[in-house]
Amino acid sequence: MLVPSHIQTLKPYIAGKTIEEVVHEYNPPRISKLASNENRLGCSPKAREAVNRSMDQIMNYPDPASKLLRERLAKQFGIKTGNVITGSGSEGVMALITRTFFLDTDEALTADATFIGFVVLANSRGIKLRRVPLTSGYRFDLEAMAAAIRPETKVIYLANPNNPTGTYFSRKEFEAFHKKVPEHVLIIMDEAYFEYARNVADYPDSMKYRYDNVITLRTFSKAYGLAGLRIGYGFAHEDIISNLMKVKLPFEPSTPAQAAALAALDDTDFLDRSVAMVHSGRDRLYDFLTSKGLNFVESVSNSVMAIFGDEPEAEAFTLAMLKKGVILRRLPAFGLPNCVRITIGTPDEMDHFEMACDDVLPV
């Protein structure tokens, strides 16, 4: 048989509605895309200029070693270039990890409601994936996860802050967890939303300490506003990185992506404005949701998860908002059918969100 059974049984990826589809179906007077945790401010103009300049050499293959970018990241975070890898988004590095470390008999461990990318990667590798419920506060239950480790466990996937809940675990919690994880188990620490959380007092910025079996993933897709370019990076022990480098597609990431990332790192002003917009927009959203009597989970990320009484209520709300042009993300695929994720947008977009919500949910 040409297609292995574990691939045949995979479900296809269902993308959210595009702006074009929303316009076509509902033709709302305006659209606010608050569904994909993107940076609604756009990207740094310096990144854009860098992409344009990089096109002078676009007929040439990219630098396979991402030399300039890896050196720049190493310098910024006080480590060595040999501790850094780049990829097509942090999901690209994650795909590389699954290609590098898994044998057929290995298992992976993660939480019930977290980033789906890792789940798809494990399933398509034919790896048994075991999942541990979140706490009642929608947080990673690190104690229960440590207890769930078995001899077959090869990789543990943690997201901090978690997506879609926006919650985080503390440094103290992680350190207690790490003590219980055998050395031959690789911990993926997905910090895609790091830039929004770094100011939280007990957030364990995993660059501040390093364990030999932890790989930290970060991305330019969120706070840097470069999701369309596909560039992310990872930090780990040089033995892990050197093995990943052997398996990596040599010409990943692309030349414009490498150039844009370098330029984006230099534009701290744009980054600061982006993060400040999210922080103030998040406070405003808390107040608004509270005024509407809606439940939500406190977030250290660029989105807030609203909790409805049941699935039909969450579905009706999302559809009513969509008709008003506000695109939100329902979460049945994350095992959270009664929850809706709201990305923090620009002040204008949050105006639109509130106006639409006032129509949809009159107090």
Added chain:
Amino acid sequence: MLVPSHIQTLKPYIAGKTIEEVVHEYNPPRISKLASNENRLGCSPKAREAVNRSMDQIMNYPDPASKLLRERLAKQFGIKTGNVITGSGSEGVMALITRTFFLDTDEALTADATFIGFVVLANSRGIKLRRVPLTSGYRFDLEAMAAAIRPETKVIYLANPNNPTGTYFSRKEFEAFHKKVPEHVLIIMDEAYFEYARNVADYPDSMKYRYDNVITLRTFSKAYGLAGLRIGYGFAHEDIISNLMKVKLPFEPSTPAQAAALAALDDTDFLDRSVAMVHSGRDRLYDFLTSKGLNFVESVSNSVMAIFGDEPEAEAFTLAMLKKGVILRRLPAFGLPNCVRITIGTPDEMDHFEMACDDVLPV
């Protein structure tokens, strides 16, 4: 153990010298990069404009379905969108194929001297890869390959034209070969250099016929001059494509890559000029190599392989040319230690090549 043994024993990818390194080491008066089969004319200005426009939406994730590009490719080649997949270069699609189809016990089959990317992918998947020698004329030996198929054989990799030899097999040869390949074996037909070969009378443009177990790969990295952007595509039966789509990273390829590819397809003038430059430069190179008494293999691709008496001779020639600023590709990694691959450049670059060669190899 964290790293599987088949990964630990992989050799790291060794990139060729960059232009910067050549300048630093030898400081030649000019540089001609004729080492990587890139399009020395650059890319279509329309592709560049499309990339710049795409940056308006770069904070958003790419279209996971590559809808516009897949529709455009389907229209151009008279097939359905469901028969097309896009990826980060044809190597990206190849990586996807290895992730989708292989089980641990499968084997792959290819030729001795062909594109190394597939070899690395099979090795990193821990798959046994069996290789069949080329003919004495440096061509794929399809008869010997058919005879080498075993029950464990799952994927056969063919490159047509082949890289680095520039040779091809004919439609008649392929059709005879295909009859001997069981239906449950997937044939990868890598046509990365298709645009240079399509005018050859008996070249089997594999879009002109379709078998259910053949996937054809093409790229924008060669004739379209977009190697730095990472975009390629594949054609196959819709069952193969739909399974690949399930395993594909959802946000591959990037937004600028999708936009540039669409624009590049529209600029047939640029493509025609690029191919014409290669065809006339190749004839000129044949004449020149003949005048120097050098052996070479006739090519239907954008490079010509010169054959030296032994490895030291090939090495000495390549190094002497490098010191003159002409970067060529030695081929020991392809099992061709006495051969050197010469990319066809612009007329100016071919002037440089000839002048350097006159100094290095006086008649």
